[in-house]
Every structure is written in C-alpha cells, then in structure tokens.
Amino acid sequence: MDSPDQPSRPRFVARKVHDLRKILCKLGLEKYYPNKLSLQCLLKITSDSSTDAASDSGRALPMRFLKRLMMLNAECRSIVAQTEDDDDDDDGESDTVNPLDLVTVLFHCADSFLQQAMMLKMSMCQFALPLLLPPGSGSQCTLMLWAMLDIRKEWRPHYLLDTKGFEEDSIVNVSMPFISFVRLRECSLPKSQLLNEIMSKAQQMHNIFTHIDMEAGNVHRYIADGLVEITWYLPCGNKNLDIFREPLTVANLRGDICSSETQFAFLTKVSSAIFVFLDQAEEAEIKLLSSIKNTASKFFLVVKTDRETKRINNPSVEQLIS
Template identity: 60%
Template structure:
C-alpha cells in the first residue's frame, strides 16, 4: 500500500469489538527517502525508517454531522494543484458509494515527502497525515490518542451537539493544537454557528484556529486555505513524536500493539512481504490490485 502511494493503517479496529491495534510492527519495514529544502543545494537526502523519523504529525477527524469530506480535502492538500492522487478513499470517488461496514474507527496514515524542489514541493519538510474514519464519538480511544500524539488536530464539523460539546471541551490540555473546520450550510446557519462559537469560547481558541467553508467556495479552493494553515503551523513546531514513541500512549489508553502478537502471526505477515519483494513491483501491483489500473 505504501509503494502504491496509498495511506496505510496506523490504528486497525478489531472486527468484533471497539478495540484497536497500533500497527507498529507492520510499519517497521517502511523506509522512505526525501530531500528537505535545507539539503537542496548539496543534493543530499534523508533516508529513514518511517516509524523512527521525527516528523510533524497532523490528524484529521470529523463529528458525525459533518457533510464535508475530510478525506477529499486531504487529497487536495497533498496534491495542491498537481495531479490529484487519492491517497485517502472518499465518498465522491467512483465505485465507493457503499455503506461503510468495517472501516469505522480505522486510523490511516500517509506521508508527504519533499523532493527538494522549492517550486514543486508543497511543504519544505516531511509531514505525516492521519485520518480517523467515522465519528469521533464512536471512536473515543482513537480520537484521544490522536489528540495526544499530534502536532495539530483538525476537527471537521457542521455544528457542535451536546455530546460533542462535552468531548471537545474536555480537551483543555491539548486545546492549543485544535483547529475547527466548519462547513457552513444553508438553513440553520445562525444556530449552528452559535454552537461552534460557544465551544470555541470555552476552549479559548483563537479565530485563526477556526476555518469556515462557505457554500460558494469549492473543495479545491478551501483546501488551499487548509494547506496555508498547515504551513503556518509547521513554522511553530518545536517538538515532534515518532510513531515508535507513540507506543506508551497507546498502551495507556487501552489500545493493543501488534508487536505483542504471536510468532505465528508475524511469520504469516513476513511470508506476504517476502512474496512482494521477490517480484517486480509493477507486475505484483497488476496481479494483486488490478482495480488500481495498469502500472
């Protein structure tokens, strides 16, 4: 999935309950290369195991009432005027208009890695993006985890209902990292905005942390504003957390960790990875994921 430029599971929900597993061991084999802008002149590059790299980590979540697709916005942010690469599946893509059955609670992650070309790169440094599927009220452990480990958390919403208000206002210890992405719809606009402003006031969020999408603005234009907000936030980043160092937070919140699974499960996974490595990658992609198209 990483080779194909798709997002990969970070927190994988179990099929029969609300428990989730941090996919630490599964991500250990992913090694990436990038050229940050400070190495452009020297033509140097950085190569690192992705779970051990100190990379700013941005999370995107939504309240159940939000009618704006955060996954679609993310794809636009990560493309930013270039060829639109759907790293995250969203409801407006061809062939995905089906009821979601097993994806709720899934947290996916992908990475933007600069090439060192300033007029082409969206961000000058590598950035990680996590996407929580479904409503935060139904995945509180995952939401809490993301709020604690993220550089910033973008909450997509139309309005703030009573239960959601309680959840959001309980985040006083991480409120400086919160952004509200408000989709202003026709209808009860005043009532909806009152609920947002009430929550904003209790969290003491600055106006710059609330981004409002009007009906007249399309997703691509609004995604440019999101991209600008992320760039500005990056200039204020002082500390980052590697995915490897997220283990303790996961355990504290009652999440499982795949590195603690049985040896048989690990051997089975290793056999799958081995099968990928011995083949020519384009051939493997054509055989195993034909719906992606010809490579």
C-alpha cells in the same frame, strides 16, 4: 455519556461484532479470521484460480484485490463486486463492499507477514495505510507500526538544497510533526477529498485516501469506522513543487469521533495539531471537545460558512468556538 441518537456501549459493540461477521461471511473469509490468512494461502488460492476475473462474486473479491495489489496495480481499490445473487440481501441492503471495509477486514484476517507485504505494496501505490485497526470481535484497537517496518522513504528537506543531498530511513523511525484530521458527527465538508487535494502536488491529483466519489466509496461502511489511516508528505527539494518544507505525517480518522473515543484520545496524545471537521455541535459533542482542551495538541475547527456572508450560521458551533 451516550447521546440520544447513539446506542449504549454494549449494544454498539454487539452491533460491530455482528457487522464484522456479516462482512466475513459476505467475502468468504470466515476461516481466516483472526490473522490466519498467509502469503502461502494467497499464492495457493491465486494459482488455483483459472483467470483473474473468473468470478464477480463477493467471495472472489478479497483475492482479486490482493493479487492486483501485489502486482502494484494502483486500480485495485476500484474493484467492485456483487455477491453471486445480484439482488439486495435479506436486510434490503446492497451487496457492494466499501473499499475501506475490504482493506480493514483483510488486515484483520492477514497474519503478520502478509500484513507487512500489504503495507509495503500499499505504500508503493501511494495509498494511505492503516495505523490503528478498529477492534474486531475483541475490545482493543491494533497499532500497526510493526507491519510498516519494511517501508523506507527518501526525501530532500530544504536545508539540504545546496548540497543536493537527501535523507533515507525506515519511515517509522523518522521523527516528524503528526497532524490529524477527524470528523464530529455528520459533516457536509468532504474531509478525505480535501486531504487528497492538499497532499497531492500541483496537477498531480492522487487519491491517497479513499473518498465518497470513488467507485463504491459511497457504500455504507460496516467495520471501517474507527480506522486511523496515515500517509506522509515528503518534500522533493523543489521550492516550486513542495507544499511543505519538511516531512509531515498526516492521519485521518474514519467515522465520528463520538463513536471512536479511544482512537480520538490516542490522536490527542501523538498529534501536534488536530483539525476537527463539523457542521454542528450539541451538548454531548461540546463536552467531549472541552474535555481535551488541556492536551498538548492544538485544535482547529473546520466549519462550512455561508457563501455570501462568510459567517458561521450555527449557534452551537459559535458557542464551541467562544
């Protein structure tokens, strides 16, 4: 059931298809959608470019990003480009592209081999990786596990401390707890920033997940809502540094779960625990969360409390908890 402030499903899908076409046009990727951008195309385009910063146009942005990513430049997400016309577009909106939209549209355009290469390089840069790609012009999400096959990791669980040994494997073959973080409607708590703080080792803060305070992170997202990103926490075997004793998979659903029910349903099936960030919960939201109470996943509500009283001031959230 659609809530009063949410469009009907057909209108929602039509808007998303329109937004995808808008991003493809803005970035000059129309001819590569879907899955027609290859490593060979990338090599040809970059070799034809006179300099890395030859153009600040939006159409130059995808290849500049990919070129820096392939060079393992961890600052590649900070590239912010305007289209050739610095003014706002016809809708009065900024031409700046959100980094998550850029990554999402590139995976939609990349063929399977370029997707594998992008996954490997993003992993080496310690970026979160797309696990579920939101639908493009179709109706189905895309599970990206195959593109992660080349990613190998090593870690030292605490039961190997005495032997000084470690484990190594393709990350998709490793069985480990799967923890998900999602958002219900608008929420004042910075979910992705909090995840970065939790996942980063002491005094080594790293932006694993793109967040609102990063360059262009506050730009409106057109196509990235519904993207499920994952990263892994892998212990190094140092009791003073390790946050968790065993390997752990962490998933982050972008956008509101009410607009991404398919992705949310998937997460309820694969997650050991799901943390739901929310400020309030109306009837439709309470119904949605109540419908998945019988799943195997354990649910935890993350709510901002009053600074002085340490209590929840929203009756709807208290109703949900009860």
